[in-house]
Amino acid sequence: SYEAGGHKELAIEKYKEAIQLLEESNEQVKLGQVILDLAVLYGKDNQYEPFKSLSMQANDLFIKAGDSLNLISSNSNVGRSYQLLGQFDLAIVNLYKSVEILESYQPEPLMEKIYLRLAGNTYNNLGVTYMEHGDHTTSLQFYNKAMEMKKQLDDPIEVGNMYINLGGIMFGQNNLIAARSYLDSASENYSKASYKNGLLLCKSNAAA
Numbered sequence: 001s002y003e004a005g006g007h008k009e010l011a012i013e014k015y016k017e018a019i020q021l022l023e024e025s026n027e028q029v030k031l032g033q034v035i036l037d038l039a040v041l042y043g044k045d046n047q048y049e050p051f052k053s054l055s056m057q058a059n060d061l062f063i064k065a066g067d068s069l070n071l072i073s074s075n076s077n078v079g080r081s082y083q084l085l086g087q088f089d090l091a092i093v094n095l096y097k098s099v100e101i102l103e104s105y106q107p108e109p110l111m112e113k114i115y116l117r118l119a120g121n122t123y124n125n126l127g128v129t130y131m132e133h134g135d136h137t138t139s140l141q142f143y144n145k146a147m148e149m150k151k152q153l154d155d156p157i158e159v160g161n162m163y164i165n166l167g168g169i170m171f172g173q174n175n176l177i178a179a180r181s182y183l184d185s186a187s188e189n190y191s192k193a194s195y196k197n198g199l200l201l202c203k204s205n206a207a208a
Contacts, residue, residue, distance in 0.1 A: 008045055012038065029070065032061035036074055043081065052081035069111065069118070072102045076122040083129045091129045098122045113153060120149030120158065127165060131172070140169050160189035160198050167205060180206065 015038040022031040039054035059074035079095035082088075099122060107115035123146035130139035143165050150158040167182035183206050190198035 008041065011041060015041065028061050029065045029067050032058040032065070032067075032070060032074070035061070036070070036077065039077060039081075043077070043084070048081055048084045052078065052085065055081055068101050068105055069107070069115065072098050072105070072115075072118045072122060075101070076118070076125050079129070080125045083125070083132060088129065088133050092126075095122060095126050095129060099126070116149045116152050117158075120146045120153070120162075122146075123149065124162070124165065131165075131169060136169055136172055140166070143169065156189040156192040157195050157198065160186040160193075160195065163189065164198075164201065164205070171205075171208070 015034060018034050019031065019038065022034060025031075035054050036058040039051050039058065042048075042054065043051035055074055055077040059071065059078055062070040062074050075094050075098035079091045079093070079098065082091035082094060102115070102119045102122060105115065123142045127139045127142035127146060130136075130142060143162060147159070147162045147166070150162050153159075163182045163186035167179045167186065170176075170179035170182060183202050187199060187202040190202065
């Protein structure tokens with residue numbers, strides 16, 4: 001709740017308190033999940049080194065616990081952290097570890113949406129990584145795979161975010177008609193969710 005309210009320092013403090021308590025228990029998976037939540041918070045705050053180190057720490061806990069579903073998320077976050085630090089090769093290695101797990105994982109019905117979200121995030125992270133590396137063709141392939149997953153979630157914000165990314169690829173290729181079409185689709189999805197920040201982003205990108 002502190003994070004949602006914009007109180008990052010308080011949120012970090014509470015996460016650290018929870019981690020200290022969980023370290024005294026045998027709940028290794030829950031400990032890993034809280035560490036990963038803290039890692040993501042650092043990532044959102046552009047603190048990429050703690051994002052990486054904490055994601056790796058969570059990853060080690062999930063390996064020991066044999067928790068495949070959480071490993072999809074932690075490997076993806078480790079890869080994303082390397083991408084943000086400009087280390088393409090290490091980013092790709094860790095992101096493909098996540099892909100290897102998710103493509104052989106068979107989620108139970110109750111876990112289907114969680115799986116789809118994690119898979120979509122992983123493919124999206126690969127799309128971002130290849131785009132930053134200048135490989136727009138491969139990036140587009142992974143963005144489309146991410147879109148397949150996100151559409152099944154029935155979450156217009158998630159789908160809108162993917163259309164924004166696809167529009168960015170088209171803009172980078174100077175295909176302005178396709179870029180504008182994707183932006184219109186993003187705007188349509190954001191409107192369904194009354195997501196003002198997304199609509200503002202659409203207007204800004206459309207102006208460009």
